[in-house]
Amino acid sequence: MGEVREPDAVAGGRRGDGSLRSVDRAVSVLEALARLGEAGVTGIADELGVHKSTAFRLLDALERRGLVGREKERGKYFLGAGMLRLAGAAAVRLDISQEGVPVCRALAQATGETANVAVLDGDAAVNITQARGAAAVTAFDWLGRRTPLHATASGKALLAHLPEERREALLGRKLARFTAHTVTDPAVLRAELAEVVERGYARTAEEFEDGLNAVGAVVRGHDGSVVGAIGVSGPVYRLPREALAEVAGRVREAARDLSRRMGHPG
Numbered sequence: 001m002g003e004v005r006e007p008d009a010v011a012g013g014r015r016g017d018g019s020l021r022s023v024d025r026a027v028s029v030l031e032a033l034a035r036l037g038e039a040g041v042t043g044i045a046d047e048l049g050v051h052k053s054t055a056f057r058l059l060d061a062l063e064r065r066g067l068v069g070r071e072k073e074r075g076k077y078f079l080g081a082g083m084l085r086l087a088g089a090a091a092v093r094l095d096i097s098q099e100g101v102p103v104c105r106a107l108a109q110a111t112g113e114t115a116n117v118a119v120l121d122g123d124a125a126v127n128i129t130q131a132r133g134a135a136a137v138t139a140f141d142w143l144g145r146r147t148p149l150h151a152t153a154s155g156k157a158l159l160a161h162l163p164e165e166r167r168e169a170l171l172g173r174k175l176a177r178f179t180a181h182t183v184t185d186p187a188v189l190r191a192e193l194a195e196v197v198e199r200g201y202a203r204t205a206e207e208f209e210d211g212l213n214a215v216g217a218v219v220r221g222h223d224g225s226v227v228g229a230i231g232v233s234g235p236v237y238r239l240p241r242e243a244l245a246e247v248a249g250r251v252r253e254a255a256r257d258l259s260r261r262m263g264h265p266g
Contacts, residue, residue: 022058025050029058030079033068038076096219096228097128099261103230104131107254111247113234116142117219117258118154120162123170125155125229135238142233147208150175150189151182153216154229156202160193161218161226167193181206201248201255202231205241213239215248217255222263230255 025048032047033039039047045055059077062068066082100117107115112135118125124146149155149170159167175184183189196202201217208214216231232251233239239247259266 025054026058026062029055029062030067030083033077033079038071038078040075040077044077096258096262100129100219100228100230100258101131103254103258103261104129106257107131107230107232107250108133110250111232111234113232113239113247114142115230115232115254116154117228117230118147118158118216119228120158121146123149123173125149125152125158127154128228135234148176148178150184151178151204151208152231153202153204153214153233154231155216156193156196156204157216157218157229157231158226160196160202178208179206179210183207199248200252203244203248205244206236211236213241213244215244215251217248217252219255219262220259220264220266222265224264224266227262228258230258 028048029044032044036043036047041052041056041059044059045052048055048058059068059070063070063077063080066080067086068077069080070077096117096119104115104117108131110133112133114133115131116127117129118127125148126146127142127144130143147155149159159170162170171186171190175186175189176182177184183192201215203213203215205213212233213236214231214233216229218226219228219230221227230251232247256266
């Protein structure tokens with residue numbers, strides 16, 4: 001029988017914090033089911049060292065979220081389909097991060113600028129892979145940074161390909177202005193996003209940071225769904241507005257390469 005000890009302290013919490021203890025126990029339930037395959041309420045209670053009523057409440061909450069399932073005749077619980085959904089999302093992010101490394105490096109080498117792979121993270125884009133070209137400015141690291149969808153090239157590429165309902169919900173919010181060039185008018189942005197889909201890439205000219213231009217294109221998975229975006233950014237004196245279309249050709253090719261690595265046949 002396993003035993004779960006209450007932590008003395010948990011990142012930002014105190015001993016006896018009920019919500020943190022519940023989260024810890026819920027994770028322990030999932031770990032126990034992963035190890036055992038299936039278990040009843042009594043078995044889970046024994047694993048956690050808690051009362052059966054506590055184990056039942058934890059299992060009930062996890063079942064309602066689809067993270068565990070229950071075999072009705074025997075009353076046994078097992079990991080649910082919701083775990084596959086979460087695992088799949090994590091696997092896609094891991095895969096595109098790994099597969100994006102050589103593609104990012106090649107794109108950075110070809111353009112001389114900074115290349116990034118970004119994925120959607122709620123209402124923002126987060127950069128998960130980065131490479132710098134020979135001419136790239138090294139003072140700033142984009143890796144791990146969440147950036148706004150409406151003001152960055154990779155973000156606009158992702159935003160343009162969201163389902164209409166979700167895209168409109170994001171456009172319905174107050175859009176933050178970062179520079180004098182940031183597009184904050186939903187109607188103007190909506191028209192621009194339609195162009196992004198038509199031409200196959202997004203571009204920004206000093207919309208997120210003064211003096212910084214960028215180009216981005218979406219990356220697709222094996223089923224054709226958008227799983228991320230790849231882009232290049234650089235200072236306006238090396239990547240002026242009139243050069244963005246030319247750079248876009250390299251970015252689109254990199255996006256196709258990474259999409260093929262992700263299993264997309266196109």
